[in-house]
Amino acid sequence: MRSFSATRLILLMVMLIIFLVPLAAFGAASGTASDQVVDKDHPQDKMHQEETGRKLQSCLDCHKCKRPTRKDPCLVACPRYESHFFSQQQVEESPEIIIIDQLSELYGSVVFAHRLHAEMAEMAGGCETCHHYSEQSGVIPPCRECHDEERNVVDLSKPALKGAYHRQCMNCHLDWSHENACGFCHEQATDELSAVTPDTTDIVGIPHPIIAATPTYTYNTPHEDGPIVTFHHNDHVDMFGQKCVDCHRGDSCSRCHDADREEAKPLNHITSCCSCHGKRDCTFCHKDEAMPNFEHGLSTGWSLEPYHTGKDCTLCHGKPDSFRKPETTCTSCHIHWEDGAFNHAVTGLTLDDDHIDSDCVDCHVKLEFTITPTCDNCHDEPMLPEKIPGRLKLH
Template sequence: MTRRSSGGLKKTLVLHRFSIGPRRLIGFVGVALLAMGLLLFSNLQNLIGAEAPKGPPPPPKAVFEDGSPWRAVDLEEALKRASETVPLVKEVVKETPVERKRRLGDAFPKLTDLTIDYMVLKSPMIEAEENHYGYVRFMHKKHAVVVGDCTVCHHYRPKDPAAKETTRCSACHQKAFQAGMPERPGLKAAYHLQCVGCHMERDKGPVGCTECHAKNVPDHSTLVKLPPHPEPMDVTKECLRCHAKAGEDMLASTHWLLRGPSPYTEGHEKDVSLGKAAKTVNNFCIALPSNWPRCTSCHAGYGWKDANFDFTDRTRIDCLVCHDATGTYAKIPTGAGMPYKELDLRKIAQNVGRPTRKNCGDCHFSGGGGDAVKHGDMNSILYYPSRNCDVHMGGMDFQCVDCHKTRNHKISGRSTSVPVVEGSHSCETCHTAQPHGDASNVLNHHLNRHTEHVACVTCHSPIYAKCKATKVFWDWSKAGDKKRKPKKDKYGMPDYSWQKGEFIWKESAKPEYYWYNGKVRRYVLGDRFEPNGPVKLTEPVGDIQDPQAKIYAFKVMRGRQPADAQRNVIAVPHLFGEGGYWKTLDWKKSIENGMKAAGLAYSGTFKWVDTVMYWGLNHEITPKNRALSCVQCHESLRQEPYCGRCHQNTASIDFKALAYRGIDFQQLYYAGRDTLELLNVTDYIGFQSLGYKGDPIVYGGRFKQLPLGQGPSLPKNP
């Protein structure tokens, strides 16, 4: 570089062949300083464990994994059938039930004649008159099994000899006050008289409107009065203008308080303030205190950024996070529950509806800081899953609230991972304790006996994370190495983060099986643990001698996290924000800050301890043809005489086919799932680890032996 001057000419810098004047030099310096500032800001964002918000993410696409358009095939077929209008049956055969049975003899309708398992009760005739409630999901086959007599519902047959013996309800019952048939109730009345009447008579089943139907949400486009670009709290105020009672209900709900009653946590049955906001801990992001802005990004409220959040302020309730029907609403991941500023909140408020999988999944599918991290059976695939991934959501388009019924903003459901319970729901709620159809069928008979000892998910969810890999191990002690480059595993998932440590992921994983009676032993912050062995943060209660316990399937999450070295209590680290580990990389200081925020004493020294959490698996239910087969658990059925140990051979039953009917892990492997190690696995649930001597078919059950007693011993590897 040389300097030259010429009389009164301005001085210039010559760099190689380019000349730059002073003004241009100032401009270049300004740009350089701006670039340096942006670089520093970017590094700062990385240091505190989050990137600067880039705007709300796009809604998930309604496509299958292969990119083809998504369809809920079972629901689609049921809706198509429900929309059909059939000719009115004007005359029916007038006869008593006894006369009908005598007339039909052996031709009397049987369960084996039934061809439609799943229906929806919906009709254009009803909707033409009023449409305040949604359709009813109707388990046709299940009702036929429970009632045991098809003619209880199909109480008359058409007089036309060519008609079927049992015809659909809408063939006889159509419009109310049908001309010439004043004695016949309309279709809507017929449904309610038959269904509600039977439920009341048997004292079983739902009888309230919203117990069967979802209430349709009215069009809010003209009801909501908001200016352009309102603040989030202004939206809530507008909601409260009509829904004041809902606001009061929300203030007492778990999704608002993140704590509540824990009747199924052993030793804390009468506690009414246990939860994420108070004393619970996990081996993912560990605990809430001191990490509020990051952890509360999924809170159903606005601005919970520290311990001083006002839980009595109704204007802080976030109505849109649960009721947005546009699919566009999103919260800033590090914003203490605040939404992205780019969102059109007025438009969203004018388009609200019943909560969908998108509303629930935006938080619950991404617990633990990312997609599929926490839950082994919930991930973003469930926005639009295949039927094989989840038969309820993929086949019938179930929304979360179809099972997790809500009353006064209290949501039913229980989890081993969190203590709060606002109402229970289980498979038996819909499928009953005898879910396997006609008990005269030999296989159904045995499967129904299994339900006394084996939970539904144990057979009907034989693998978890079947559609997307989940995290199964997290080692916080390895965090802090910025030079270590993360590697992708065979699922494309990273094995390391300098902020969080080392990970192991698993897809199509075999669950671990334990006895579970519905109660949980739970580590509560401040409890002292025994220093020998891993600390069990949650553990199912039950054993083989407990008649209330069943064999359940679990994802077992294993981790390594900090603890007070002298007091033997799990530590609460301050991770996010000023003074947090992601900014200082100082574990000692971050634990001091976190323990102070949690109100816990700290000795000043820490150690690393192994921890375990048991996560119940209740989603990703497979179709029945992909449940565990008999031979995958019962080794004694893998060879002749198969079921002949107890059953006499008969030409009408192929016992080998029955024993082998179920999930084919080889087929799943060829389809791209990680099931190679599960091929030819026997004793799938591990009978001896559950307290049995071995296969119960050979050695007897937990409370009684089979009538034929102990059979011959089996070779080790047949």
């Protein structure tokens, strides 16, 4: 028996040796190559220090390859990490709108409100916030001059144009709006939309994120004669078809985007309200109490029901800046109706052969179309057989 246990022990040891030897061989340590410190006598180092006030840290700050030679110094074209920016351009001199459309394939072009962003960047650090390179003369080349449209799979250090643009935009935009939907900046390049030229005249040139504007503002003004001014903001947009820029023309971002204020400053009403409403008497806006939303029937006494709801105001009122009371007779707008061109079926009543030749005024007394005529206006006995109408009433 003792000899068997010794056999087992030996076999166990053999197994242990077989398993333990490779396990003990683990642990390959490795390290990354250390960066070469810039030679003190390197001529560019002194120049760089004079220009930027910063000392070069590594050869790789300027050279792409590890062993630059005089023949092939493989210099980084537009260095990202060490800013080479000499431009003194003012925000006002910068382009207002830049249309980025070099890559529009899946998505449409982007209308980039450059000056608006430049204004914002002024707080953060000026042009250098985004532009990491300018020529010595101060000329800022466009991104596409260094960043190729095609990705380079050999020199990986420089992003291609698509990557460069998106890195530039998304880093701030994610911080700001926490949104990464493409449609935020891009027009969708569908057949329908690709033909549409983006409206660069609107408030920021791009679809501004939906602003949760208060539908109605009620201002308590120091105006003695009618202190309350009710401003239905959303009615102006939804009902009267006003665009942002119609009122917010030349508006500064800081009117809304100001850290010190929770609410935006009100617009100057002389320029914004009066540009449309003209110089009417003050009581048009200044009332003693808050006003309800505009409702055509209540406010003007002429209901839009049922045929005129949803119509563009300008159809009757002409230009949007002169919403004056038009003539209210049908034929003042529907001029062709006088020629018998009116299709009565649209009212829900199709005129039969006996009535089709009647004049409007035959049924609609005094051409008062808001009152629905009844048969007994003309016919004494509406139940009479169709072929034998009753006696005509005399108007």
